[in-house]
Amino acid sequence: MSRLKSSLRKIFVGDDLHGPAKLYRGTVVALIPILAIAILCAGFFKAPESGQRSLQDWANAAPTDFVLTAAFELANQKGKGSNGPPYNLLDRGQSLGPIDPQAHTDLGIPIDPGNDFVISPLQVSQTQGVYAAIGNFRGLSTDAQIRLIEGFVKGQGKAIDGALGKWTSATSSQQAAWTTSYINALGGKNNRETLEDDPSYGPVKTLTDALLFLAQAGTLDGLLTTQQGPYPSDFTKPALFLGDGKWIAEEAHSAFLDGDRMAVASGTNSFPGQFWLTPYAFWYSVKPFSTSRNADIEVFAILLIICLLTMYHPKIPGLPKLVRFLPFQSLRGKT
Amino acid sequence: MIELAVSLNDPARYVNWGPLTISFPNLFMFCLILLLFFVPMIIGSAKLRKERSAHTLAESGTDLHDPQFLHRWRHINNSVSLASLILVFASGIVMASRGLSWLYASNVSSFVHGLHFWSVQLFFVSIILHFMFNFWRAASKGQRFPMWASGVISFFACMFTAYTGGLVAGNLNSQWIALQSKNVFNAIGVGTLFDPLNVGQMLTLHIAIFPIVVASLTLWHISIAQQRFIHLPWRRPITLEVKE
Numbered sequence: 001m002s003r004l005k006s007s008l009r010k011i012f013v014g015d016d017l018h019g020p021a022k023l024y025r026g027t028v029v030a031l032i033p034i035l036a037i038a039i040l041c042a043g044f045f046k047a048p049e050s051g052q053r054s055l056q057d058w059a060n061a062a063p064t065d066f067v068l069t070a071a072f073e074l075a076n077q078k079g080k081g082s083n084g085p086p087y088n089l090l091d092r093g094q095s096l097g098p099i100d101p102q103a104h105t106d107l108g109i110p111i112d113p114g115n116d117f118v119i120s121p122l123q124v125s126q127t128q129g130v131y132a133a134i135g136n137f138r139g140l141s142t143d144a145q146i147r148l149i150e151g152f153v154k155g156q157g158k159a160i161d162g163a164l165g166k167w168t169s170a171t172s173s174q175q176a177a178w179t180t181s182y183i184n185a186l187g188g189k190n191n192r193e194t195l196e197d198d199p200s201y202g203p204v205k206t207l208t209d210a211l212l213f214l215a216q217a218g219t220l221d222g223l224l225t226t227q228q229g230p231y232p233s234d235f236t237k238p239a240l241f242l243g244d245g246k247w248i249a250e251e252a253h254s255a256f257l258d259g260d261r262m263a264v265a266s267g268t269n270s271f272p273g274q275f276w277l278t279p280y281a282f283w284y285s286v287k288p289f290s291t292s293r294n295a296d297i298e299v300f301a302i303l304l305i306i307c308l309l310t311m312y313h314p315k316i317p318g319l320p321k322l323v324r325f326l327p328f329q330s331l332r333g334k335t
Numbered sequence: 336m337i338e339l340a341v342s343l344n345d346p347a348r349y350v351n352w353g354p355l356t357i358s359f360p361n362l363f364m365f366c367l368i369l370l371l372f373f374v375p376m377i378i379g380s381a382k383l384r385k386e387r388s389a390h391t392l393a394e395s396g397t398d399l400h401d402p403q404f405l406h407r408w409r410h411i412n413n414s415v416s417l418a419s420l421i422l423v424f425a426s427g428i429v430m431a432s433r434g435l436s437w438l439y440a441s442n443v444s445s446f447v448h449g450l451h452f453w454s455v456q457l458f459f460v461s462i463i464l465h466f467m468f469n470f471w472r473a474a475s476k477g478q479r480f481p482m483w484a485s486g487v488i489s490f491f492a493c494m495f496t497a498y499t500g501g502l503v504a505g506n507l508n509s510q511w512i513a514l515q516s517k518n519v520f521n522a523i524g525v526g527t528l529f530d531p532l533n534v535g536q537m538l539t540l541h542i543a544i545f546p547i548v549v550a551s552l553t554l555w556h557i558s559i560a561q562q563r564f565i566h567l568p569w570r571r572p573i574t575l576e577v578k579e
Contacts, residue, residue, distance in 0.1 A: 023557065026414030027421070034418045034457060038426075041456075042449030045343050049439070051506045081514065086526040094522040101524025108527025233535025240532065243514040252511040255346055263515050264498075265361060268508040270343040271452070272360040274501060276459050276494055286354040297522040311487045314475040 048268035053251055055224070055238055059215035060144065062247040064192045066215060067208040068183065069245040073113040074167075074204060075179035080113070082240040087111040094294040096301055109236060117241045118211055119167065121223040122160060125214050144216055160210045163203030170202070178202030279306065364456065368463050371412075379405035409468050416465050419458040420553065424546065426451035431542040435534075438505055455497055466490060482559045489552040496545035502537045513537075 059066045072080065076090055084091035085105035090113070093102030167175065181200040189195050192212075197205055214220045224241065225232035242248050257263045265281040267273030283289050283299045292298060309316075347358040357365075382404045429447050430438065437444045466486070469475075475483035502513050513531040520529045530536060 022410065023413060023417065023561070026410060027417040030411070030414040030418035031421060034415060034422055034454070038419075038422055038450050038454045038457060041453035042446050045449065045453070046445050047448035047452045048504065048506055048508065049344050052510055053507060081518070084521065085524075086521060094518075102522050102526070105521070105524045105526055109530060233538075234530075234533045236530055236532040239510065239514060242510075248511070248514070251507060255507055255511075257508060257511045264512055266358055266508070267347070267360055268344075268504075268506050270345055270347040270358075270360055272364045272456055273358065273508070274494075274497055275361040275364045276463060277498070278357065278361065278365075282355060285356060290354075294522070296519045300519055300523055307487075307491065311484055314477075314480055314483070 045271070048271045051268075053242065053248060054218070055215045055221045055242060056218040058242060058245060058247050059212050059220070060141075062245070062250075063212055063216075064186065064190060065245050065247045067192050067212050068186050069241070070118050070208040070211050071179050071183050071186065071204055073117045073241070073244065074119075074207070075176060075183065076114055077183075081243040082111055082113050082117075087240070088113070094297045096294060096297045099297075102297075111237065111240065113241075113244075116237060117224070118207060119164065121214060121220055122164060122207060122210055124223055125160075125210075125219060159206050163206035163210070166203040167207060174202070178204045182208075364460065368460055368467075371460070371464055372467050375405055375408040379408070405468075409465075412461055412464050412468065416458065416461040417553075417557075419454050419461055420549075422454040423451065423458055424550070426454060427542065427546065435503065435505065435538060455500070458493075459497070462490060462493065482556070485552065485556040485559050489549070489556045492545070492549050492552050496541065496549050499537050499541040499545060502531050503534055503541055 073082075078091055082088075084093035085102050086108045088107065088111055093100075093105075095103065170178075178201055181198070181202075182204040185198065185201070186192060186195055192209075195205075211220065214223070221238055224237040225235055228234060252263070255269065257266050263281070265273050265275055265277040267275075280299070280303050283302055284295060289295045289299055343360070347360055349356050349358050350362055426447055430444075430451055433444065438448055439445065469483070469486070474486075498512075498516075502509050502516075517526070517531045520526050520531065
């Protein structure tokens with residue numbers, strides 16, 4: 001046993017080798033147990049499963065939240081994730097006292113929430129989205145198919161044309177009056193099924209219902225990504241729209257991924273996450289950062305300080321000497 | 336093996352300590368790191384006491400930097416860090432060659448994905464241990480500062496690479512992390528350059544640019560470390576004199 005122990009020690013640590021050779025030989029030997037542990041973990045626990053949420057999932061699971069968010073987008077209401085640079089100037093963004101980098105960012109990813117998320121997809125859908133919706137018809141649940149048929153029976157296609165024309169030709173104050181009226185009414189009822197049509201909504205109800213219709217059929221996900229080209233790899237628009245709603249936050253909350261629980265460090269379900277980011281994510285759950293509107297830039301400043309301290313602590317006068325008082329120095333013996 | 340698979344796909348339980356909320360799996364990883372740090376320390380300490388009882392301390396001869404047991408343990412940990420990084424690269428190359436849509440296509444792809452995921456976890460456990468050992472050993476002192484600095488830069492590069500990997504994993508976690516963290520990049524004024532919601536950009540950064548950065552920094556760190564592997568402790572070195 002002791003012979004095995006000493007030969008293993010020799011192979012692993014390589015007392016007869018020094019410098020790089022010692023490390024490289026150790027690495028080659030360590031590959032075997034590391035591979036074994038990784039294979040066992042991958043075999044028994046596998047990897048986190050898929051389960052991305054689409055706009056279609058959102059529209060089917062929480063239609064009221066979907067149409068309310070669409071109305072918010074039409075109203076260009078502030079406080080959403082899609083506000084501020086580099087998307088638009090609807091919000092000034094975050095600042096750290098006089099340091100205000102977001103306000104000086106160029107609008108490199110231009111997004112006009114109302115037009116990009118609602119009006120433009122509906123305009124495109126009038127020519128090609130309907131065919132895509134029909135193509136998706138077979139894959140839908142019976143309920144969704146019934147809704148789809150009902151939509152066509154009611155002549156929604158023609159209604160959307162009229163609503164789009166009414167919206168685009170209206171003044172911005174008129175548009176604001178329509179959206180405010182609709183948001184107040186829907187926010188009060190919190191159920192789009194029981195909300196009756198009213199002239200004060202203008203075309204907003206028709207437009208948001210039509211968008212819901214597109215999303216439930218699975219067409220909107222594609223329409224928001226194919227504006228830049230037929231084979232997209234940039235999902236900024238659908239992701240921002242999804243992020244503006246409450247539903248994705250509720251989904252994340254049910255999977256324990258919300259900010260208070262340190263989203264960045266949390267893993268998928270019971271998998272370990274990026275636990276090494278805990279010293280960063282932790283700050284989001286303590287005051288004043290947990291309630292600050294500038295939390296991101298403030299916590300980033302803390303991260304920067306942590307990074308600089310980690311790197312340059314030996315250069316700070318007096319600080320390195322503190323290490324002398326740490327308990328493990330004693331392991332090296334007394335002077 | 337597939338039948339025996341233990342599901343980690345149920346929501347995790349969380350522990351609350353005041354403002355700190357931490358998931359059980361993450362807590363387990365922290366406990367594992369602390370265990371792998373303190374247990375060798377305690378054993379090493381006991382062994383050192385034993386050695387001391389056989390020797391008297393004097394001011395001459397060779398210095399004893401840290402107990403042989405800890406010295407070996409640190410070397411094993413260094414090898415484990417490098418080995419797990421190699422495994423991360425190997426499994427990553429297989430995944431990159433098959434593309435993002437392959438990730439959830441079959442049991443084989445799920446297994447390779449798992450291999451990548453778990454080797455990243457192993458890598459970070461060993462690299463945090465490496466960081467802790469070298470911090471307590473004052474590895475940033477004097478001439479060894481470039482070695483320390485290269486290690487810290489490499490560590491942050493690894494964290495950033497792992498973060499971009501999390502963004503392209505294609506699940507609710509990656510979606511939510513992308514939505515939350517985009518606010519940080521927007522707030523510091525680099526939102527146009529770095530868009531976590533742009534899967535194409537994150538994927539190319541994760542599989543092409545950052546691996547080159549991490550590999551280069553790691554080789555740089557190792558080459559500096561190998562040139563300056565003479566360790567000078569904070570305190571005067573203890574020396575041993577064999578009892579007659």
